[in-house]
Amino acid sequence: MVMAHTNGHGDFVLLELGGGPQWEVHSCYITRTGVSDQSAGGTPAARAQNLRALYASAKIPPANIRELDIHGTVISIADAVIPLRLSNLRPDIRNNACYLLGRLLTEVVLTSNDQYTYRICADPQVITFAPGDSVRALVDRVRICGMGIMFLCKRVSLS
Numbered sequence: 001m002v003m004a005h006t007n008g009h010g011d012f013v014l015l016e017l018g019g020g021p022q023w024e025v026h027s028c029y030i031t032r033t034g035v036s037d038q039s040a041g042g043t044p045a046a047r048a049q050n051l052r053a054l055y056a057s058a059k060i061p062p063a064n065i066r067e068l069d070i071h072g073t074v075i076s077i078a079d080a081v082i083p084l085r086l087s088n089l090r091p092d093i094r095n096n097a098c099y100l101l102g103r104l105l106t107e108v109v110l111t112s113n114d115q116y117t118y119r120i121c122a123d124p125q126v127i128t129f130a131p132g133d134s135v136r137a138l139v140d141r142v143r144i145c146g147m148g149i150m151f152l153c154k155r156v157s158l159s
Contacts, residue, residue, distance in 0.1 A: 068151070070120075070137045071159055072112035074129055081107040082121060085147060093146040100144050104152050110135065122153040134159045 082105045086094050104121035111117050120139055129135055136159040139151040 066141055068139050068141060070110065070112050070118060070139060072110040072135065074131050074133050074135055075109040075111055076131055077127060078107045079124060089146045097144050097147055100142065101152070108153070110137065118151050120151045120153050122156060126156065129158055
């Protein structure tokens with residue numbers, strides 16, 4: 001028997017509960033991760049060991065990490081995106097979001113070296129880089145009511 005669990009933010013885990021026939025890895029998982037189940041016919045312990053490694057390779061940023069150290073390439077820098085999103089929020093939610101964002105009102109899109117794409121909220125006064133530059137960004141992953149998961153830049157530098 002196989003059980004699946006998701007937290008609703010892209011992360012998921014499959015649990016094989018022994019005592020039944022071996023199961024195929026579902027095509028949506030293969031499509032999503034680009035891996036296949038290579039452990040057919042193995043012992044349950046070996047199969048579990050192999051699958052644990054497969055699940056860790058999904059092309060989805062981890063949802064349970066609060067602080068990230070991202071190394072990557074800047075794709076774009078946009079000053080108008082975050083203020084526009086804030087203007088569409090109810091006043092009470094907007095006030096809370098503005099408090100959490102502070103001066104981090106410029107959106108920097110970067111692709112990390114492991115091919116994740118991040119939209120980072122940065123202070124425009126600390127942006128000393130341009131699209132195409134390699135950077136290292138230390139960010140906090142924060143859920144902001146009305147805006148979802150946001151990556152708030154604590155420090156960024158050319159790498």
